[in-house]
Amino acid sequence: MKFFIDTANLAQIKEAQALGVLDGVTTNPSLMAKEGITGKNSILKHYVDICNLVDGDVSAEVNALDYDGMIKEGEELADLHEQIVVKLPMTKEGVMAAKYFSDKGIKTNVTLVFSAGQALLAAKAGATYVSPFIGRLDDVSTDGLALIEEIRLIYDNYGYETQILAASVRHTMHIVNCAKIGADVMTGPLSAIYGLLKHPLTDIGLAQFVADFEKGNK
DSSP: OOEEEEOOOHHHEEEEEEEEOEEEOOOOHHHHHTTOSSSSHHHHHHHHHHHHTSSSEEEEOOOSSSHHHHHHHHHHHHHHHHEEEEEEEESSSHHHHHHHHHHHTEEEEEOOOHHHHHHHHHTTTTSSSSEHHHHHHHHHHHHOOHHHHHHHHHHHHOOOOOEEEEBOOOOOHHHHHHHTOSSSSSEEEEHHHTTTOOHHHHHHHHHHHHHHHHHHHH
């Protein structure tokens, strides 16, 4: 399972990279705005800065809603760096754009996916990644993990190579359960990744080891 971090914060990306388990980064316009990154030139430069920090794929989202606009923005993003993945919305125009970029060998991530049917369309269009938002589904009393299971079943039935990128991951158990189901990638906050480190028995055991060592080496 690949671990992506969902942020535009360079310090957090560096910290995740230093941990040694980071495989990529996802961003969106909201995350850019949160970091105060505004204006086209600043945003494009920030994408390059992120690419220079990590070895894996970096999803950069188009803002256009029309097909021609998506193609124009997507090509500009793809030209920034070889690690850029063009992030497209799950709309008719987004699916068409995913097919266009797929035919040109440009990686894509179809985002804002909330149903198995949407994920099927993304795979048919040749998307590299599909991003079902499990946390947002949970927020409206719908089982986000059940959607991951449905997509996994469909993709395995037909051998689709599109990778399931579990997005809107909120906590550690989201990560563990997505791994059990077979999501190819998860993207979430650094706190959720760090949560995997924690177990009270580890802390208790380590404290006992240290105490025993100190008793025998005074």
